[in-house]
Amino acid sequence: MTATASRVLVLNSGSSSVKYQLLDMADGTRLAAGLVERIGEATSRLTHTPLATGGEVREAEGPIADHESALKAVADELSADGLGLDSPELAAIGHRVVHGGLKFTVPTVIDDAVLKEIERLVPVAPLHNPANITGIRTAQQLRPDLPQVAVFDTAFHTTMPEYAARYAIDVETADAHRIRRYGFHGTSHAYVSRKTAALLGKDPSEVNVIVLHLGNGASASAVAGGRCVETSMGLTPLEGLVMGTRSGDIDPAVTFHLKRVAGMSADETDELLNKKSGLVGLCGDNDMREIRRRIDAGDARAQLAFDIYIHRLKKYIGAYCAVLGRVDAVAFTAGVGENAAPVREAAIAGLEEMGLAVDASLNAVRSGEPRLISPEYARVAVAVVPTDEELEIAQQTYALVSA
Structure with a gap:
C-alpha cells in the first residue's frame, strides 16, 4: 500500500449479483456505488452512481455472463469516473463473507489458506459462501498485487458464551459437523450497536x-x-x-x-x-x-x-x-x-x-x-x-x- 492510498472498494458478491461501494477512508467519503443484478441472465443490469462527481446514475442492460464479467464491468464504470482499479490510491478490496465459522473472528487478509477455509465452510453456507468465493477470486485476478480482506458476517457473534452458542444435541455429533449457533448480519449489528451508544x-x-x-x-x-x-x-x-x-x-x-x-x-x-x-x-x-x-x-x-x-x-x-x-x-x-x-x-x-x-x-x-x-x-x-x-x-x- 502506498503512503497516499486511502481508498477501499467494498464488494458484496451474491449468487447472481454484486453490490459495491468505493470509499475514501481519509474522510469517509463515498466516491461511487452500484449494483450488478441478474448475472448469468440475458437481462443483466448494472446500475452505477458516481457519487464523487454528483453525476447522473448510469444504467446498462444486457447479458453479463459471470462474476468475472460483472467485476470487469464495474471496473470500467469506475474508470469512466477516474476511479479505476489501477489507481495507486486504492489501498485494498474488502469482501463481505457470510460464514467464517469459529476460525475467523476478525477481518482477515485473504491468502490461499484463508480461501481454502472459506471453501471448507460451504456446507454450512451453501447459498452464500460460494458466491463470496467467486467474488474474491475474480478480484484477485483483477488486482493480484492488492490486499484482499474478508470481513465475516459471523465474526461479531463469536463473543457469545458457549451456553448461548451450543444447541442441546449430542456434543460429539455437534463438534464433528460444526453444528452450533453462528449468527449473521454481524457487520450490521456491530455498526448499529455502536451508533446507538453514540446516540445515547x-x-x-x-x-x-x-x-x-x-x-x-x-x-x-x-x-x-x-x-x-x-x-x-x-x-x-x-x-x-x-x-x-x-x-x-x-x-x-x-x-x-x-x-x-x-x-x-x-x-x-x-x-x-x-x-x-x-x-x-x-x-x-x-x-x-x-x-x-x-x-x-x-x-x-x-x-x-x-x-x-x-x-x-x-x-x-x-x-x-x-x-x-x-x-x-x-x-x-x-x-x-x-x-x-x-x-x-x-x-x-x-x-x-x-x-x-x-x-x-x-x-x-x-x-x-x-x-x-x-x-x-x-x-x-x-x-x-x-x-x-x-x-x-x-x-x-x-x-x-x-x-
Whole structure:
C-alpha cells in the first residue's frame, strides 16, 4: 500500500449479483456505488452512481455472463469516473463473507489458506459462501498485487458464551459437523450497536442494546457492553425471526413430518423453509409496504401474516431483555426496521411495563439519520439507526491494511 492510498472498494458478491461501494477512508467519503443484478441472465443490469462527481446514475442492460464479467464491468464504470482499479490510491478490496465459522473472528487478509477455509465452510453456507468465493477470486485476478480482506458476517457473534452458542444435541455429533449457533448480519449489528451508544452519548462498553435488523432477512441480537451475547440466527440464516421468505423458528420435527407424510426430500424442504415461507408463504407477499397496503384494504391474510411477524419479534425482544438483565436501548435497522413505522409501533406496543414506549409523532418522521422515537419518560430508549454495512466493512478493511 502506498503512503497516499486511502481508498477501499467494498464488494458484496451474491449468487447472481454484486453490490459495491468505493470509499475514501481519509474522510469517509463515498466516491461511487452500484449494483450488478441478474448475472448469468440475458437481462443483466448494472446500475452505477458516481457519487464523487454528483453525476447522473448510469444504467446498462444486457447479458453479463459471470462474476468475472460483472467485476470487469464495474471496473470500467469506475474508470469512466477516474476511479479505476489501477489507481495507486486504492489501498485494498474488502469482501463481505457470510460464514467464517469459529476460525475467523476478525477481518482477515485473504491468502490461499484463508480461501481454502472459506471453501471448507460451504456446507454450512451453501447459498452464500460460494458466491463470496467467486467474488474474491475474480478480484484477485483483477488486482493480484492488492490486499484482499474478508470481513465475516459471523465474526461479531463469536463473543457469545458457549451456553448461548451450543444447541442441546449430542456434543460429539455437534463438534464433528460444526453444528452450533453462528449468527449473521454481524457487520450490521456491530455498526448499529455502536451508533446507538453514540446516540445515547455513551461509550459502547457502557450500553446494553437489543438490535433488530429487519430486512428481507431479519435477525436480532443482544449486545452487552459492545459484545454480542445472543443472536437469533443459528447454524444458518434460517433460524429466528419471521423473514421475507424464511420461516425462522420452527419445530425441527416438521421436516421429518414432511418427509413421512408428503414424501418431500431434504432439498425440497430446504426450498420450502428458505424460499417459500415467512411472509411470502403466509400471504404471498414479502414486501412490507404491500402487506400494509393490503391490511389497509381489509385483507385478513395479510393481517395474519403481519400479526405472526410482530408476535415473533415481541418474543425475541422479551427474551433478550431477560438475557441482558438491563436494557438501555432497542434499535431498529435495515429496510423494514428503518422505514416501516407500523412495524416499530406494533413491536413495542404493550411493552410499557418493561420500560418501552414509542412516541407516535417521532415514529412517523422519515429520516436517514439515527434518531430516538421513544418519549422522554421511557426508561428504555427506542431508536432507529440506519445501518451501513459497506462503511463498516471499509473501516475494518482499512484498519487492518493500514496498521
